[in-house]
Amino acid sequence: MSNSLIPILYSFRRCPYAMRTRFVLRSVSQSVEIREIKLQNKPKEFLKVTNLGTVPVMILSKRKVLLESLDIINWCLKNSKNIEERKIVHNQNDITWDYIKIVDNEFKYNLDRYKYPTRYSNKDPNLYRKNNLSFLEDLNNRLKNSKFLFSDEICFSDYCIFPFIRQFRNVDIDWFEKLNFKFLNNWFSIIVNGVAFENIMRKYKLWEPNDKPVITNFKYN
Numbered sequence: 099m100s101n102s103l104i105p106i107l108y109s110f111r112r113c114p115y116a117m118r119t120r121f122v123l124r125s126v127s128q129s130v131e132i133r134e135i136k137l138q139n140k141p142k143e144f145l146k147v148t149n150l151g152t153v154p155v156m157i158l159s160k161r162k163v164l165l166e167s168l169d170i171i172n173w174c175l176k177n178s179k180n181i182e183e184r185k186i187v188h189n190q191n192d193i194t195w196d197y198i199k200i201v202d203n204e205f206k207y208n209l210d211r212y213k214y215p216t217r218y219s220n221k222d223p224n225l226y227r228k229n230n231l232s233f234l235e236d237l238n239n240r241l242k243n244s245k246f247l248f249s250d251e252i253c254f255s256d257y258c259i260f261p262f263i264r265q266f267r268n269v270d271i272d273w274f275e276k277l278n279f280k281f282l283n284n285w286f287s288i289i290v291n292g293v294a295f296e297n298i299m300r301k302y303k304l305w306e307p308n309d310k311p312v313i314t315n316f317k318y319n
């Protein structure tokens with residue numbers, strides 16, 4: 099690592115897994131050396147540290163490399179010391195992790211087949227869209243009782259789930275809005291219009307090995 103105290107984050111701006119990671123890094127004010135890469139042209143330095151070839155990847159030291167978004171998020175949750183920042187950690191329980199698991203498995207499975215029908219040679223993308231409706235309805239119902247999914251304060255689980263709802267919604271925004279999931283739409287617009295989203299979606303130049311390290315803290319950029 100160029101600076102032993104600052105982790106290196108390989109990221110891709112539009113990847114929902116990288117987004118959730120940047121949200122949580124921001125929440126705990128963790129600075130990183132950001133390396134924005136293109137998935138169609140992965141640098142060999144990146145491929146050397148990951149056998150999965152997926153982003154996000156966070157290098158903590160030569161021996162410690164985190165290859166999964168949830169591992170990076172867990173690392174952030176464990177390492178945040180500031181009381182104010184620790185608010186993001188609350189609601190870590192079986193229910194929140196169960197929801198995240200549903201998003202990463204069933205919801206994502208249907209989302210991919212809805213969004214990229216040709217990739218899966220599937221003839222009826224709307225069937226997969228429909229398969230995700232009950233989960234969206236469940237989220238909408240939860241949001242009747244609190245401003246965010248698990249309480250009135252935003253926490254890491256909102257950030258883990260949001261990028262996938264955004265991707266699903268973006269396939270056909272009109273259709274999504276006509277569902278009239280009022281509470282879900284409200285939750286979505288609070289996050290999408292918030293400063294945190296603006297911060298984590300800032301554009302970085304594509305990383306090249308000889309570049310001077312770009313150190314960023316998503317909270318202050």
Ligand SMILES: N[C@@H](CCC(=O)N[C@@H](CS)C(=O)NCC(=O)O)C(=O)O
Binds near residue numbers: 114167
């Ligand atoms: N389970 C991984 C999934 C990460 C993932 O699938 N990322 C996608 C981008 S959104 C990727 O890097 N795909 C590799 C590719 O497209 O070559 C995580 O949570 O970090």
